[in-house]
Amino acid sequence: xxxxxxxxxxxxxxxxxxxxxxxxxxxxxxxxxxxxxxxxxxxxxxxxxxxxxxxxxxxxxxxxxxxxxxxxxxxxxxxxxxxx
Amino acid sequence: xxxxxxxxxxxxxxxxxxxxxxxxxxxxxxxxxxxxxxxxxxxxxxxxxxxxxxxxxxxxxxxxxxxxxxxxxxxxxxxxxxxx
Amino acid sequence: xxxxxxxxxxxxxxxxxxxxxxxxxxxxxxxxxxxxxxxxxxxxxxxxxxxxxxxxxxxxxxxxxxxxxxxxxxxxxxxxxxxxxxxxxxxxxxxxxxxxxxxxxxxxxxxxxxxxxxxxxxxxxxxxxxxxxxxxxx
Amino acid sequence: xxxxxxxxxxxxxxxxxxxxxxxxxxxxxxxxxxxxxxxxxxxxxxxxxxxxxxxxxxxxxxxxxxxxxxxxxxxxxxxxxxxxxxxxxxxxxxxxxxxxxxxxxxxxxxxxxxxxxxxxxxxxxxxxxxxxxxxxxx
Numbered sequence: 097x098x099x100x101x102x103x104x105x106x107x108x109x110x111x112x113x114x115x116x117x118x119x120x121x122x123x124x125x126x127x128x129x130x131x132x133x134x135x136x137x138x139x140x141x142x143x144x145x146x147x148x149x150x151x152x153x154x155x156x157x158x159x160x161x162x163x164x165x166x167x168x169x170x171x172x173x174x175x176x177x178x179x180x
Numbered sequence: 181x182x183x184x185x186x187x188x189x190x191x192x193x194x195x196x197x198x199x200x201x202x203x204x205x206x207x208x209x210x211x212x213x214x215x216x217x218x219x220x221x222x223x224x225x226x227x228x229x230x231x232x233x234x235x236x237x238x239x240x241x242x243x244x245x246x247x248x249x250x251x252x253x254x255x256x257x258x259x260x261x262x263x264x
Numbered sequence: 265x266x267x268x269x270x271x272x273x274x275x276x277x278x279x280x281x282x283x284x285x286x287x288x289x290x291x292x293x294x295x296x297x298x299x300x301x302x303x304x305x306x307x308x309x310x311x312x313x314x315x316x317x318x319x320x321x322x323x324x325x326x327x328x329x330x331x332x333x334x335x336x337x338x339x340x341x342x343x344x345x346x347x348x349x350x351x352x353x354x355x356x357x358x359x360x361x362x363x364x365x366x367x368x369x370x371x372x373x374x375x376x377x378x379x380x381x382x383x384x385x386x387x388x389x390x391x392x393x394x395x396x397x398x399x400x401x402x
Numbered sequence: 403x404x405x406x407x408x409x410x411x412x413x414x415x416x417x418x419x420x421x422x423x424x425x426x427x428x429x430x431x432x433x434x435x436x437x438x439x440x441x442x443x444x445x446x447x448x449x450x451x452x453x454x455x456x457x458x459x460x461x462x463x464x465x466x467x468x469x470x471x472x473x474x475x476x477x478x479x480x481x482x483x484x485x486x487x488x489x490x491x492x493x494x495x496x497x498x499x500x501x502x503x504x505x506x507x508x509x510x511x512x513x514x515x516x517x518x519x520x521x522x523x524x525x526x527x528x529x530x531x532x533x534x535x536x537x538x539x540x
Binding site for chain 4: 191193194195198231232237240241242256258259260261262263264
């Protein structure tokens, strides 16, 4: 899907970029929960399961897994952070 | 007593300088304990008793009160410190 | 409370310290992170820091707000680098000022501990025989 | 372990940080003390620091040795001023480096706490209506 107002922008960082070969992706995730999105993505890229943790951020915040995604929300894959 | 090899140098710092009006003093303290020196000094300058603490240093170290002073030892009055 | 939060190419420690210094405060605590030459006895060639910039800024601002709530600091500044860094270079600087030193020091400790747990920045270590994403590699 | 211990006219923070920085260490913790504008709501005009120099140096060296024994630091530097200092000026700087940050931060806290208890330096505070030796005044 191309970038459009009818989609969600999904960002990949660190090792998730290497695993998926993607840095950005546009999908319509409207109405899906964070948990469902994560499950579907992991089915497509099983290597994501190997990470010790994988958080999903929504609009620059850590959110609970049962949160429902709205159109326009920015999603990001947050593998274990290692700043500092 | 004048400064000589037959004496002990006694140094006064901070408020003890104000109380005694002295910054240096030379006395022969050979054979006296730190406790005795402190007692005699306090008799001479009773205002020293008003301090919340008064340590006596010998040769740049904190020492126990029963230590015996030798000729040539450098003594210093250490009122409550307030560096930093 | 005012704060300074920046993602930078190079740490400017003077600006971090100047920002928090204040005549109503007697104490400034500073933490400085640098690139180590070795990780588990393997020689490090360089590091690459990648960040999710807007979220990283937001999370660092949150850390300052929490530091203030927990420790009553006067000001705090956090600078973190993105990009390539070599051995000995500075990668993160955190400074906190407070009227009393224990608060400034506790806030600084809390901030770096929390930054390492929560701020979306990732470090790739390059060795002679390859590279890994720290903490992430399966 | 190498250390740097100095009584100075003015703090040189760069030299303190450079001294402890080390490619085998990822963490530097720094404490910086400055002159506050007020003490118990009284405006401070200036401070005077007096020290028993040889004993102060010896005690600061002892603090570094103990910090190393307790926390396994790599390097530590302590600078303290003597003489007159005005509001906002730096009066003490302590820096510690260690392979791991908690050790550097704990050592820095221990060092400033112990310095304030044990190092023979005295601070006289000058106000509009007089002056007192801090902690000492009957």
